[in-house]
Amino acid sequence: xxxxxxxxxxxxxxxxxxxxxxxxxxxxxxxxxxxxxxxxxxxxxxxxxxxxxxxxxxxxxxxxxxxxxxxxxxxxxxxxxxxxxxxxxxxxxxxxxxxxxxxxxxxxxxxxxxxxxxxxxxxxxxxxxxxxxxxxxxxxxxxxxxxxxxxxxxxxxxxxxxxxxxxxxxxxxxxxxxxxxxxxxxxxxxxxxxxxxxxxxxxxxxxxxxxxxxxxxxxxxxxxxxxxxxxxxxxxxxxxxxxxxxxxxxxxxxxxxxxxxxxxxxxxxxxxxxxxxxxxxxxxxxxxxxxxxxxxxxxxxxxxxxxxxxxxxxx
Numbered sequence: 001x002x003x004x005x006x007x008x009x010x011x012x013x014x015x016x017x018x019x020x021x022x023x024x025x026x027x028x029x030x031x032x033x034x035x036x037x038x039x040x041x042x043x044x045x046x047x048x049x050x051x052x053x054x055x056x057x058x059x060x061x062x063x064x065x066x067x068x069x070x071x072x073x074x075x076x077x078x079x080x081x082x083x084x085x086x087x088x089x090x091x092x093x094x095x096x097x098x099x100x101x102x103x104x105x106x107x108x109x110x111x112x113x114x115x116x117x118x119x120x121x122x123x124x125x126x127x128x129x130x131x132x133x134x135x136x137x138x139x140x141x142x143x144x145x146x147x148x149x150x151x152x153x154x155x156x157x158x159x160x161x162x163x164x165x166x167x168x169x170x171x172x173x174x175x176x177x178x179x180x181x182x183x184x185x186x187x188x189x190x191x192x193x194x195x196x197x198x199x200x201x202x203x204x205x206x207x208x209x210x211x212x213x214x215x216x217x218x219x220x221x222x223x224x225x226x227x228x229x230x231x232x233x234x235x236x237x238x239x240x241x242x243x244x245x246x247x248x249x250x251x252x253x254x255x256x257x258x259x260x261x262x263x264x265x266x267x268x269x270x271x272x273x274x275x276x277x278x279x280x281x282x283x284x285x286x287x288x289x290x291x292x293x294x295x296x297x298x299x300x301x302x303x304x305x306x307x308x309x310x311x312x313x314x315x
Contacts, residue, residue: 004055004062009029030043045091085151092106092158107216156227171233176308195256206300208295245300
């Protein structure tokens with residue numbers, strides 16, 4: 001197959017590209033920066049250009065483009081998050097619509113942040129609550145939900161009648177690669193800071209990188225799946241338990257807790273936002289499970305052990 005990955009120069013793009021190349025597929029990374037693997041084609045993320053020709057005759061498009069959410073949620077950064085997602089999705093749709101031989105499936109990155117901050121029940125695709133109006137959440141968290149909704153709406157409105165469209169509502173995807181979320185969390189754990197964030201009750205939905213790749217391959221193969229699909233392991237857990245199991249996998253007992261004010265102060269220095277730690281993301285992959293997908297790593301304790309082992313081997 002020919003796989004085109006707009007926005008594929010980051011960690012998830014590299015994970016996917018390595019997997020597709022290993023099975024003999026042709027991989028084209030479309031990005032502003034250099035690509036770590038695969039063939040690379042430049043774009044600006046918002047206008048049609050020579051890159052669009054790569055989609056003509058391709059089998060699959062996996063659009064991962066969008067500004068990182070690991071930043072301070074200033075009005076400027078939020079505007080860039082919105083425009084980078086909406087503009088790139090819109091122009092991918094335009095490229096598909098003008099292709100004489102369009103790809104048969106367009107997998108579009110989305111986010112589990114779409115769902116409500118809640119503790120009472122998990123969010124699946126059929127009954128999950130969309131966020132933005134929770135009484136116990138900071139008002140500005142609604143901006144992240146609005147960005148996710150605009151992201152999915154832009155794909156849904158694209159005129160691509162011969163291309164199946166899937167919005168991948170992806171949770172925290174764990175890989176031992178440098179500078180990823182797992183590397184960051186393990187770094188905190190190693191210096192004794194891997195304890196509960198605030199009260200630690202907030203749910204963490206997560207996904208092992210191998211199951212991310214396998215889920216993408218599953219979505220490509222299953223023509224009956226379209227629309228929003230949750231990409232997350234079937235067993236989310238409270239943040240305090242998530243970090244305790246990560247500490248156990250690394251072999252460290254100490255995990256100092258962090259109060260909300262400590263997290264706010266730390267977020268300023270780390271140039272990130274506390275929503276990433278404090279929002280309760282209680283999400284389950286009902287559509288994948290109902291379609292017969294099986295997880296290699298359904299529980300965090302086993303995933304954490306495997307990731308720590310590969311992290312150590314790489315260092």
